[in-house]
Amino acid sequence: EIVLTQSPEFQSVTPKEKVTLTCRASQSIGISLHWYQQKPDQSPKLLITYASQSFSGVPSRFSGSGSGTDFTLTINSLEAEDAATYYCHQSSSLPYTFGQGTKLEIK
Amino acid sequence: EVQLVESGGGLVQPGGSLRLSCAASGFTFSINSMNWVRQAPGKGLEWVSYMSSTTNSIRYADSVKGRFTISRDNGKNSLYLQMNNLRVEDTAVYYCAREGPGGSWFDPWGQGTLVTVSS
Numbered sequence: 001e002i003v004l005t006q007s008p009e010f011q012s013v014t015p016k017e018k019v020t021l022t023c024r025a026s027q028s029i030g031i032s033l034h035w036y037q038q039k040p041d042q043s044p045k046l047l048i049t050y051a052s053q054s055f056s057g058v059p060s061r062f063s064g065s066g067s068g069t070d071f072t073l074t075i076n077s078l079e080a081e082d083a084a085t086y087y088c089h090q091s092s093s094l095p096y097t098f099g100q101g102t103k104l105e106i107k
Numbered sequence: 108e109v110q111l112v113e114s115g116g117g118l119v120q121p122g123g124s125l126r127l128s129c130a131a132s133g134f135t136f137s138i139n140s141m142n143w144v145r146q147a148p149g150k151g152l153e154w155v156s157y158m159s160s161t162t163n164s165i166r167y168a169d170s171v172k173g174r175f176t177i178s179r180d181n182g183k184n185s186l187y188l189q190m191n192n193l194r195v196e197d198t199a200v201y202y203c204a205r206e207g208p209g210g211s212w213f214d215p216w217g218q219g220t221l222v223t224v225s226s
Binding site: 032034036038043044045046049050055085087089091094095096097098099100101 | 142144151152153154157166168169202206207210211212213214215216217218219
């Protein structure tokens with residue numbers, strides 16, 4: 001099973017700040033890494049596919065990068081509505097796995 | 108509109124059974140692989156089960172193997188999860204999610220259905 005480790009687990013940031021979240025895989029997964037945003041009492045929403053492809057309708061301030069074992073999700077010019085928990089997910093091999101999540105608080 | 112709607116959750120005693128359903132609309136259900144993902148209260152996402160579009164490939168998380176059974180009815184655009192011998196640790200919101208092409212991302216997700224296992 002491929003383990004995904006996200007860091008940090010919690011981050012408090014101010015509006016308009018830039019934030020970078022990381023996801024590290026226990027073995028190489030190529031670019032089979034996807035990012036989701038989950039707000040309280042909502043289901044997860046897809047942000048980034050295959051490490052760096054922005055999903056339809058996602059604001060341009062969200063971007064992803066990386067390959068192999070190290071991946072990042074960057075949010076430029078944070079807005080209050082970006083307060084959420086962010087999860088990475090690997091589809092390189094079954095069983096699919098998720099990172100433990102990064103909770104983002106907007107001050 | 109592409110949509111998934113889960114149902115069937117509820118309160119059940121340890122050792123009991125439940126059958127979850129996921130109704131799909133707005134897309135060609137029969138050509139998509141589907142998954143179940145769960146989230147225990149206050150916890151992260153845990154992948155539970157996968158079924159390919161043709162039903163010839165099925166996988167389960169070790170935590171549910173032998174107790175849960177995934178199935179689908181392409182004629183009814185529906186996905187199911189039969190859950191037997193439920194444990195307290197199975198308490199969670201259960202989501203169904205459509206898988207993108209070739210083993211990839213999950214979108215959309217349903218709104219989730221809460222399963223509570225308690226005596």
